[in-house]
Amino acid sequence: MTTFNMAAMATDAKVASRNAAQLTTTEKNTLLSAIAEAIEANSASIISQNAKDLEAGKAKGLSQAMLDRLVLTEQGIKDIGSAIREIIALADPVGSINNLSLRPNGIQVGKMRIPLGVIAMIYEARPNVTAEAAALCIKSGNGVILRGGSEAIHSNLALAQCLHQVLSEHGYDKNIVSVIPDTSRDVIEILLKQSESIDLVIPRGGEGLIRYVSENSRIPVIQHFKGVCHLYVDKYADFDKAIAILINGKTQKPSACNAFETFLVHQDIAEQFLPIAAKALAEGAQVKVHACKKSLPFFPDAQLASTDDYHAEYLAQEIAVKVVTSFDGAIEHINEYTSDHTEVIITQDISTSQAFIRKINSSVVMVNASSRFSDGNQLGLGSEIGISTSKLHAFGPMGLEALTTEKFVVYGDGQIRK
Numbered sequence: 001m002t003t004f005n006m007a008a009m010a011t012d013a014k015v016a017s018r019n020a021a022q023l024t025t026t027e028k029n030t031l032l033s034a035i036a037e038a039i040e041a042n043s044a045s046i047i048s049q050n051a052k053d054l055e056a057g058k059a060k061g062l063s064q065a066m067l068d069r070l071v072l073t074e075q076g077i078k079d080i081g082s083a084i085r086e087i088i089a090l091a092d093p094v095g096s097i098n099n100l101s102l103r104p105n106g107i108q109v110g111k112m113r114i115p116l117g118v119i120a121m122i123y124e125a126r127p128n129v130t131a132e133a134a135a136l137c138i139k140s141g142n143g144v145i146l147r148g149g150s151e152a153i154h155s156n157l158a159l160a161q162c163l164h165q166v167l168s169e170h171g172y173d174k175n176i177v178s179v180i181p182d183t184s185r186d187v188i189e190i191l192l193k194q195s196e197s198i199d200l201v202i203p204r205g206g207e208g209l210i211r212y213v214s215e216n217s218r219i220p221v222i223q224h225f226k227g228v229c230h231l232y233v234d235k236y237a238d239f240d241k242a243i244a245i246l247i248n249g250k251t252q253k254p255s256a257c258n259a260f261e262t263f264l265v266h267q268d269i270a271e272q273f274l275p276i277a278a279k280a281l282a283e284g285a286q287v288k289v290h291a292c293k294k295s296l297p298f299f300p301d302a303q304l305a306s307t308d309d310y311h312a313e314y315l316a317q318e319i320a321v322k323v324v325t326s327f328d329g330a331i332e333h334i335n336e337y338t339s340d341h342t343e344v345i346i347t348q349d350i351s352t353s354q355a356f357i358r359k360i361n362s363s364v365v366m367v368n369a370s371s372r373f374s375d376g377n378q379l380g381l382g383s384e385i386g387i388s389t390s391k392l393h394a395f396g397p398m399g400l401e402a403l404t405t406e407k408f409v410v411y412g413d414g415q416i417r418k
Contacts, residue, residue: 004182006190009145009175010197013118016175017143021115023172025092028139031170035138036084038162039131043077049158050127057151065255069125070152080128083383084135090382093401094141097409108411113404115141117199120191121385122147122213124205127155134163134177136385140403143176145198147191149205150183157181192217202386202398207313222398223390226313227257227341229371232330232356234347235266239273241368242346243280249344249371251285255315257387258342258374262310262320264330265295270323274298277321285317294323310337327352331359338362340389342374363389363396 023031039046050072057067093113100110119142121133130146137144148156160179167174180187192201195218202222203213214221231249233242249260265273278299281287289302290309296302299321309320310333324330334343342364345356353367364374374397376384381399388394394402 004180004187006180006182006187007194007197009178009180010118010120010191010194012175013143013145013178014197016173017115017118019173020138020143020176021094021117021141023138023141025094028092028141029088031166031172032084032088032135032138034166034170035131035135035163036081036088038166039084039159040077040081042158042162043074046077046155046158046162047072047074049154052154053127053152060151062151066125066151070127070155072127072155076128080131083128083132087132087135087139087383087400090139090400092139093404098406105415106413107415110409110411111406112409113401114407116403116405118143118145118197119385119403120145120147120194120198120201120219122188122191122201122203122205122209124149124209125152127152127159129204130156130159130179131163132383133385136383136400136403138176140400142403143178145178145180145191147180147188153181153183188213189216192219195219204386220392221390222386222388222392222394224257224341224387225389226339227259227387228261228311228313228337228339229258229342229374230334230338230344231260231263231371232324232334232343232345233263233265233269233273234327234330234345234349234352235268236349236352237266237269237273237346238348238368239276242273243276245344245346245368245370246277247280247284250281250287250319251317252370252372254285254317256372257313257315258371259315260319260344260371261312261314262322262337264322264324264333266327266330267294267323267325270294270298274321274323281319288316288318290318290320292322295321313339327355331356334360334362340391341387342366342371344369344371363387 097110097112123129156179163177164174198219201217201219203210207226289299290305291299291302292305305320340362343360343362344366347353357365376397376399384397387397
């Protein structure tokens, strides 16, 4: 049996990334179209391999939620094809020159968008991420190394076979996309040391995985530790809007990182608003509530909130509540407990909403809208490769442009520096 060589894969990806960077928009789109068709055409074999993962997952005792994220159906395969075609439709950021300006000595200076190089992505469960991340990296001219979780290894390798087949058929280096076949933790440790070949690491998964990657990587890491998203209901709030947004943001998909985990209420409206909120949260999803001393009487089955509750990312039908004495009190609470993901204010007062936008520096700040819109597709970026809560070159949902950087371009006519 051949021993897998992580360092060699990284080196090969670096070489292949130089080819990827030179592809034209037409070449990339043609390639992606062929990939979408190949994945759909091989639906039966991919689903067959996915069945092995599901069987192994059930034997390991994976939760139903994890199994739901793992499963690939015929419709799921079609959805992957559709997602790739949406990426084809996106504008290619590579090669565009912006802010071209004339200097006093006659030279022109601008900035051109270029690929990052090689991106390593470490993620759990969802095999659709394998295809969509590969497509995003191809469209942005990058090489990519994909390390999915052990629970999806058969599915990921089946998708990789489709990707490599198309790359080879079109005469491109198949190492533009690499899927790691070894599921051991040791491989990740070696991967994170390949700083000469890999330019960026993007981990997607639980907080434990992301902390491990951040603490052990010699390569820059885009972090997304967790989504502790806040809803602040201001004293000038429209109650109907506030209730609708609270329920949507908490209950539509509680396992999502953009779901509300804490909501704050201005004390001037607490007695009027909290009974309505309590009724709404108790109906339907029956949300479990962790309430502060002031709000506790309004929630019959609530538990008294602790400091840990305000730090918590529940990812479930569960939420923390706090009454704040003022707008500044809300800002202070959010700044103390934020994970820099998404914060929302409900208010009809323009000056208050503008102050909220200025004083909160999370990656997405919203006025009178559900936190569930904090998503690359919903924000107009198309598919996203992840959400950055690190204030680096990318902050918030990461679309195509976030997978590029800029180089200076200078046009002269013989000028020399004196």
